[in-house]
Amino acid sequence: MGINGNGDTSVTAPPTFMERVELATRWRRNRLLRPAKWLAYETGRTRLVPPPDRLYIESTNICNLSCIMCPTGRKEQLRKKGYMDFELFKSIVDQMAPWVQATTLHIWGEPMLHPRMFDMIAYAHQRGLRSEISTNATLLNEERSRKILDAGLGAIYLCLDGMRPETYEQIRVNADYEQTNANIRRFIDLKQSGGYRDPFVNLQIIEMEKTVGEIDEFVAAWKLPGVDRINVKPFDSWAGQISDINALEGQEDPIPAKRYACPNLWYHTHIYWDGRIAMCDRDFNLAYDLGNIRSADGIVRVLENWNGPKMQELRRLHVQNDLENVTPCNTCTEWAWWKPTPFKSHGNYNATKLEGE
Numbered sequence: 327m328g329i330n331g332n333g334d335t336s337v338t339a340p341p342t343f344m345e346r347v348e349l350a351t352r353w354r355r356n357r358l359l360r361p362a363k364w365l366a367y368e369t370g371r372t373r374l375v376p377p378p379d380r381l382y383i384e385s386t387n388i389c390n391l392s393c394i395m396c397p398t399g400r401k402e403q404l405r406k407k408g409y410m411d412f413e414l415f416k417s418i419v420d421q422m423a424p425w426v427q428a429t430t431l432h433i434w435g436e437p438m439l440h441p442r443m444f445d446m447i448a449y450a451h452q453r454g455l456r457s458e459i460s461t462n463a464t465l466l467n468e469e470r471s472r473k474i475l476d477a478g479l480g481a482i483y484l485c486l487d488g489m490r491p492e493t494y495e496q497i498r499v500n501a502d503y504e505q506t507n508a509n510i511r512r513f514i515d516l517k518q519s520g521g522y523r524d525p526f527v528n529l530q531i532i533e534m535e536k537t538v539g540e541i542d543e544f545v546a547a548w549k550l551p552g553v554d555r556i557n558v559k560p561f562d563s564w565a566g567q568i569s570d571i572n573a574l575e576g577q578e579d580p581i582p583a584k585r586y587a588c589p590n591l592w593y594h595t596h597i598y599w600d601g602r603i604a605m606c607d608r609d610f611n612l613a614y615d616l617g618n619i620r621s622a623d624g625i626v627r628v629l630e631n632w633n634g635p636k637m638q639e640l641r642r643l644h645v646q647n648d649l650e651n652v653t654p655c656n657t658c659t660e661w662a663w664w665k666p667t668p669f670k671s672h673g674n675y676n677a678t679k680l681e682g683e
């Protein structure tokens with residue numbers, strides 16, 4: 327019997343025999359599928375695309391900070407605010423856990439604000455789905471830290487942009503450097519002293535004009551036991567839609583001269599808190615309609631939408647490089663961040679740049 331973050335055993339049932347068999351063979355089957363996925367991408371197939379590698383679930387689009395590089399923090403993310411319904415979350419996980427390697431539990435909000443976040447982590451864990459959260463760590467008190475550790479989270483990104491209070495507090499508006507720092511150190515201590523194997527701890531700083539002079543110092547200072555990786559996250563312009571955000575980057579990255587179809591449309595699926603589907607997180611206001619995983623009859627259909635007419639049409643527009651009217655792909659440069667190979671696909675980050683460092 328699985329448990330949830332509140333100690334309530336009612337959210338999960340014991341796995342059936344067939345579910346246990348599926349879980350035991352999942353990794354191998356998905357590995358064998360990788361060349362088929364790559365072939366679908368490489369040949370520009372728009373339909374009957376194998377299931378995505380990664381899932382991005384927006385538990386909420388509400389945040390407690392006003393960070394300067396974030397469309398939510400800048401009040402540019404204008405969608406109705408809310409929290410994902412737990413039953414909807416369970417349906418998504420039930421359908422997608424057999425296929426995806428991992429899911430995030432955040433897109434455009436602070437996941438610690440979701441009242442059932444620990445239940446979500448525990449449910450994904452029980453279904454054999456690795457879950458990840460990126461948090462500003464301002465709400466990571468001792469009780470929440472212990473609940474995260476007990477619920478079975480796969481990876482956590484603890485975001486601390488800067489080595490100095492003045493840098494951090496200019497970027498993470500409404501946060502307190504000393505408090506966040508203390509929260510992060512306590513989380514790492516609790517994980518270590520409790521002997522927890524997971525979550526994989528990423529200590530993150532975003533590379534931008536304001537932080538670039540502090541990155542070497544940051545990397546040296548946070549090489550600590552319990553920090554599994556220091557993630558210097560390349561600046562994301564969120565498809566270049568907001569000039570005030572673009573101005574924060576400092577130095578622009580070069581992009582390939584010839585545009586190729588965006589791999590995200592063959593490898594990732596993004597679901598917002600209300601069930602609506604996004605091409606990727608850069609479409610934070612859903613300028614491009616891909617429908618809702620909840621059909622008119624109330625049934626949740628994730629994979630059907632993955633290969634539904636709207637996704638097929640968007641893939642076709644990418645394959646034919648007919649993107650003039652496709653917002654925000656038409657202003658995006660982040661499509662160039664990665665390209666899959668037959669046995670390797672990267673997540674939603676600038677892998678080329680990281681590998682080159």
Ligand code: SF4
Nearest residue numbers: 588606608655658661
């Ligand atoms: S082209 Fe840019 S905005 Fe469009 S799906 Fe790819 S990464 Fe997202």
